[in-house]
Amino acid sequence: MRKNSLNVASGAVSGATIGRMPAYLRYLKEEQSKGIKYVSSAFVAKEMDVSAILVRKDFSLVSSSSGKPRLGFEVECLINDIEKFLGYDNATDAIVVGTGGLGCAFLGYEGFKNHGMNIVAGFDVNPDMIGKNISGKTVYSVDELGEFIQKNNVNIGIITTPKSAAQKISDVLVESGIKAIWNFAPLQLSVPAGIELKNEDLAASLALLSSKLVANEL
Amino acid sequence: MRKNSLNVASGAVSGATIGRMPAYLRYLKEEQSKGIKYVSSAFVAKEMDVSAILVRKDFSLVSSSSGKPRLGFEVECLINDIEKFLGYDNATDAIVVGTGGLGCAFLGYEGFKNHGMNIVAGFDVNPDMIGKNISGKTVYSVDELGEFIQKNNVNIGIITTPKSAAQKISDVLVESGIKAIWNFAPLQLSVPAGIELKNEDLAASLALLSSKLVANEL
DNA sequence: TAGATTGTTAATCGATTAACAATC
DNA sequence: TAGATTGTTAATCGATTAACAATC
Numbered sequence: 001m002r003k004n005s006l007n008v009a010s011g012a013v014s015g016a017t018i019g020r021m022p023a024y025l026r027y028l029k030e031e032q033s034k035g036i037k038y039v040s041s042a043f044v045a046k047e048m049d050v051s052a053i054l055v056r057k058d059f060s061l062v063s064s065s066s067g068k069p070r071l072g073f074e075v076e077c078l079i080n081d082i083e084k085f086l087g088y089d090n091a092t093d094a095i096v097v098g099t100g101g102l103g104c105a106f107l108g109y110e111g112f113k114n115h116g117m118n119i120v121a122g123f124d125v126n127p128d129m130i131g132k133n134i135s136g137k138t139v140y141s142v143d144e145l146g147e148f149i150q151k152n153n154v155n156i157g158i159i160t161t162p163k164s165a166a167q168k169i170s171d172v173l174v175e176s177g178i179k180a181i182w183n184f185a186p187l188q189l190s191v192p193a194g195i196e197l198k199n200e201d202l203a204a205s206l207a208l209l210s211s212k213l214v215a216n217e218l
Numbered sequence: 219m220r221k222n223s224l225n226v227a228s229g230a231v232s233g234a235t236i237g238r239m240p241a242y243l244r245y246l247k248e249e250q251s252k253g254i255k256y257v258s259s260a261f262v263a264k265e266m267d268v269s270a271i272l273v274r275k276d277f278s279l280v281s282s283s284s285g286k287p288r289l290g291f292e293v294e295c296l297i298n299d300i301e302k303f304l305g306y307d308n309a310t311d312a313i314v315v316g317t318g319g320l321g322c323a324f325l326g327y328e329g330f331k332n333h334g335m336n337i338v339a340g341f342d343v344n345p346d347m348i349g350k351n352i353s354g355k356t357v358y359s360v361d362e363l364g365e366f367i368q369k370n371n372v373n374i375g376i377i378t379t380p381k382s383a384a385q386k387i388s389d390v391l392v393e394s395g396i397k398a399i400w401n402f403a404p405l406q407l408s409v410p411a412g413i414e415l416k417n418e419d420l421a422a423s424l425a426l427l428s429s430k431l432v433a434n435e436l
Numbered sequence: 437t438a439g440a441t442t443g444t445t446a447a448t449c450g451a452t453t454a455a456c457a458a459t460c
Numbered sequence: 461t462a463g464a465t466t467g468t469t470a471a472t473c474g475a476t477t478a479a480c481a482a483t484c
Binding site for chain 1: 231233236237238239240241244266267302303304305306308310318319320322323324326327329330333334335373374397398400404405406414416418419420421422423424425426427428429430431432434
């Protein structure tokens with residue numbers, strides 16, 4: 001049995017480990033572009049500011065093949081395994097609800113295609129936005145959300161609406177059969193079990209910075 | 219001695235606790251607007267999906283006054299203490315380097331003013347952007363970064379450049395005396411000790427969602 | 437072979453939770 | 461007073477690290 005599938009299926013891989021994967025991937029691809037075939041855990045650890053033991057543990061959790069004593073880990077193999085683990089090899093469609101500044105930034109950013117997510121359309125309530133074309137993607141009325149999701153087999157909904165609208169939109173997305181929600185509105189959404197949810201609380205991130213600035217000034 | 223200052227100065231408050239503060243604050247303000255004067259830890263815990271014990275511990279770390287048995291915590295007092303702890307009462311100036319989609323979204327978003335951060339200008343290398351006015355804020359050449367920071371006493375630099383430019387920009391910011399960097403470019407920046415840094419890795423966040431989608435499909 | 441590097445088992449560390457006495 | 465709710469001390473839990481045998 002492939003280790004990979006086993007761990008994923010059993011939920012054995014912690015969020016902390018998953019969160020480090022994109023950074024590993026970036027690093028490995030950079031090495032690959034330099035023609036490097038093998039990397040040791042110590043080498044990766046040094047570059048990425050984590051311990052070598054943690055690197056080995058992380059790799060062992062997502063890789064189908066183990067590292068080789070004296071040689072290290074095969075770069076190409078690791079890249080393939082991590083991409084598969086993260087679903088990068090099989091991009092899924094996403095929509096953006098709320099076409100303010102942040103929503104439009106998402107519609108215009110192509111970088112997530114390399115991360116397994118393909119943004120296909122925007123949605124808004126504002127008549128001035130509906131029908132517009134932003135970076136080649138059409139903005140539809142939120143009234144069409146449900147139909148669009150079902151017809152186009154959209155898996156991920158990105159919420160960039162104001163706080164007041166977010167929970168209602170989330171409910172509609174869930175009803176329409178969305179599988180995952182990435183929420184940038186400043187509130188903790190609640191969704192039923194079975195729906196994957198990631199609340200992106202930028203205020204919380206900023207708090208980590210600003211509270212340290214406060215502390216430094218004492 | 220105020221508990222508040224003591225804990226901050228000694229670094230006794232963990233990142234996890236700090237990260238929950240903005241959510242507490244949002245909730246407390248909502249209660250306040252309904253006329254609620256006191257909240258119990260159990261009540262807050264239920265709303266926010268954490269344990270009551272954790273709420274009490276968190277509050278005790280940042281609040282100058284303790285909760286009252288039978289009554290709970292005084293809402294107004296908590297709000298003031300948390301705002302002070304996070305530096306919301308004394309907003310600091312910030313600049314955005316890189317005026318692509320995300321950078322412009324920041325320039326146009328006024329919401330961070332309530333979170334102790336006041337974005338005052340944008341910077342770019344692109345001649346088409348330099349001199350433009352985005353949501354009332356001027357975009358300057360990155361050549362003017364150092365001078366601007368020093369003249370205007372800017373504390374926070376938000377990096378929304380492409381990956382390739384980010385580390386160089388970070389170095390310039392540090393040289394110019396910036397105190398904190400909020401990095402949205404997809405790489406781990408390195409800064410000298412004494413500079414506060416928050417790497418915002420959206421790819422890592424997305425990975426948490428998409429890897430779960432992969433797992434669900436097995 | 438000797439040495440570098442791996443994977444595994446046990447220890448540590450920090451954050452969260454449980455138990456419970458203190459208090460209004 | 462009785463009861464609700466707090467703050468504190470000890471226990472638990474999960475993630476990270478240390479120690480070390482296994483391996484090419």
